[in-house]
Amino acid sequence: MTPVLQTLLESVSTDTIHSLAFILLSLSFATFEYKTTLLSYNPQTAIVLKSGPDTLAFTSALLATLCLISRFTDPMKTFAVIYCSVFLFAMWPEVAHFVRLRYGKAAQIYLTLFLGFIAHFAAWSLALHGTRSDQLILLFFDFFLTIFINLIFPLLLVRYQSNKSNIHGPWDEATMKE
Template sequence: MILSVNLSLAASICLVSRIKSDETAFTLLAISMTLFSYWPILRNELIVRYPLSPLLLVILLCPPTLVMLYYRSSAILAVLHLAFHLFVILMCPWILIKMQSFKSTIHGPWDEACPDERSA
């Protein structure tokens, strides 16, 4: 947590250094530090209280992001964004489940010692 806050502060300072107005720079720095510091705590609390909140956040935030990408940037970027989301949300778990059948257990000297109940 401390490392991520330090990195967020460094990234925010790099972005703020490009802004001309002191008030705007301070506002951006304050908002970024608030979001980077308190969002993990808020996210964990939301997951504990409302287990479906991550799914709800994806459903609520993905369509506006796609619309903004389409109108502000390009349709190709919006399609790539949607394809990446679908790959991560649907394909990666499916691949993980399919790969479980190929998993093998290798025993060796690096394993934990198992007590032999017969020798006791």
């Protein structure tokens, strides 16, 4: 089946494939149900949460994967990417939901950090083929962007929240004074 999927969009130009994949992944990102809904509550056991339906997000993500694998030449790589895509887009929300219910939010944070480290190591394995200066630039940006986005920026937002001030003016809603 992978050779059929691999050659399905062979006649479409590469620029079109990349644009379509970007649009479809953006659609998947925008329509994914990030919240969980309360299914039932039993104070004796626990709160049972169920994730919402993600049909459009899942379908658009798989279609984006199909677009991207049409440029592969090896059927084994094609199968591996399809397998990873199905796991990531179909099964991962349920796995994360199960981890949160069974082991709590702290376990989900640890799992997220672990997967972040795996993603960084995977990116570094790809960067090892570049020149030394490219590797240093990637190391610099990877390290500092990760630290700033995950630690420094949230700390700054929390710290400066108390310094926030409202400026009142003619654009405010009118209030009655007694």
